[in-house]
Amino acid sequence: MLERRKLVKDLLIDRRDLMVVCGLGSATYDVAAAGDHPLNLYLWGAMGGAAMIGLGLALAKPDRRVAVLTGDGEALMGLGALATIGVKQPGNLVIVVLDNGHYGETGMQASHTHGTTDLVAIAKGCGFPEAFALTDQAGVPRVRELMHTGKGPILVNARISHEETPRVLPVRDGHAIKQRFMQAANARVSA
Amino acid sequence: MDDQTNIRWPDVIYDHFKRVGIRQVGYVPDAGHSRLIKRICDDPEIADVVLTTEEEGVGLVAGAHLGGQRAALLMQSSGVGNCINMFTLVRNMGFPCLVLVTMRGEFAEFNQWQVPMGAITEPVLKLAGFLTYRVEEPGEVDEVVAAACDMAFDGDLAVAVVLSQRLIGRKRWTK
Numbered sequence: 001m002l003e004r005r006k007l008v009k010d011l012l013i014d015r016r017d018l019m020v021v022c023g024l025g026s027a028t029y030d031v032a033a034a035g036d037h038p039l040n041l042y043l044w045g046a047m048g049g050a051a052m053i054g055l056g057l058a059l060a061k062p063d064r065r066v067a068v069l070t071g072d073g074e075a076l077m078g079l080g081a082l083a084t085i086g087v088k089q090p091g092n093l094v095i096v097v098l099d100n101g102h103y104g105e106t107g108m109q110a111s112h113t114h115g116t117t118d119l120v121a122i123a124k125g126c127g128f129p130e131a132f133a134l135t136d137q138a139g140v141p142r143v144r145e146l147m148h149t150g151k152g153p154i155l156v157n158a159r160i161s162h163e164e165t166p167r168v169l170p171v172r173d174g175h176a177i178k179q180r181f182m183q184a185a186n187a188r189v190s191a
Numbered sequence: 192m193d194d195q196t197n198i199r200w201p202d203v204i205y206d207h208f209k210r211v212g213i214r215q216v217g218y219v220p221d222a223g224h225s226r227l228i229k230r231i232c233d234d235p236e237i238a239d240v241v242l243t244t245e246e247e248g249v250g251l252v253a254g255a256h257l258g259g260q261r262a263a264l265l266m267q268s269s270g271v272g273n274c275i276n277m278f279t280l281v282r283n284m285g286f287p288c289l290v291l292v293t294m295r296g297e298f299a300e301f302n303q304w305q306v307p308m309g310a311i312t313e314p315v316l317k318l319a320g321f322l323t324y325r326v327e328e329p330g331e332v333d334e335v336v337a338a339a340c341d342m343a344f345d346g347d348l349a350v351a352v353v354l355s356q357r358l359i360g361r362k363r364w365t366k
Contacts, residue, residue: 044283045283048277052248053253053254056253056254056258060254080247081247174283174285177284
């Protein structure tokens with residue numbers, strides 16, 4: 001079991017011009033806690049939409065890398081997106097599901113991944129060329145490397161513990177988040 | 192209206208997509224949009240993204256815009272209902288969202304299961320923050336779709352073109 005804050009911080013070390021879409025709730029807080037960045041697209045709603053935002057972005061920016069960091073509940077609400085992404089095969093898209101098997105935002109009720117649902121098997125079944133579970137710290141550097149160079153679409157099911165973490169709240173104004181993201185995404189040549 | 196105009200209205204929409212530089216189109220397979228979908232799938236300049244549910248398309252459009260590309264969504268009236276919470280993205284981030292909706296559940300509908308959603312499609316779009324423009328005749332498609340494209344992409348607005356069942360029903364599009 002991994003600790004979510006350390007995991008996300010480690011994954012985003014030396015992130016260069018990686019674009020990061022954060023699923024609402026804890027994933028957004030984790031990414032904010034790792035350090036605010038203009039290429040963080042913080043979501044505060046639209047549950048189930050993070051992976052598809054990642055797909056639209058990955059198709060629009062084929063020469064750039066896109067990572068979607070989201071929770072198991074958010075991923076479960078948009079499971080069909082994995083089928084859609086599987087059809088399009090975006091080589092530059094990596095989805096990391098921070099999977100604690102619980103809905104942290106609503107009182108730690110068990111999610112489907114705590115029970116019978118296997119997100120790795122689903123991603124493989126949707127045609128992701130690579131999908132695997134990340135269970136220990138030793139595997140973290142490889143995932144970080146895949147985020148920057150791996151042939152997508154890749155799904156990493158990161159098994160994290162379900163202790164509650166303090167909330168780290170980034171900016172919530174969607175227009176401001178969009179504007180800042182677009183300026184950085186479309187101006188940068190390399191970082 | 193001559194027969195060519197009756198048949199070719201999806202091509203008129205396609206031409207406007209090309210004129211304004213649309214590069215991604217999300218759709219759920221739909222008989223009313225079948226000709227337009229085929230044109231898009233045949234175009235290597237446009238990423239055709241087949242969706243499992245229409246709400247995925249709202250995320251797609253958001254991502255495309257963030258990455259500097261224009262996108263559009265094709266859906267049937269029932270699909271509007273599937274999108275409601277995901278339209279949150281449009282209002283909160285303020286990006287252009289062009290949706291072309293083929294109507295079911297109205298003029299000459301044979302399946303009453305389409306009626307409840309068809310009857311509230313336009314109000315739902317308006318409540319979600321869309322400007323809506325309805326098309327009844329093939330001859331109106333050009334002007335209305337032109338206006339919708341320009342308003343969406345010049346004004347960063349959410350615009351829906353509602354293609355009436357009467358328009359689509361001019362042809363026999365079901366067997």
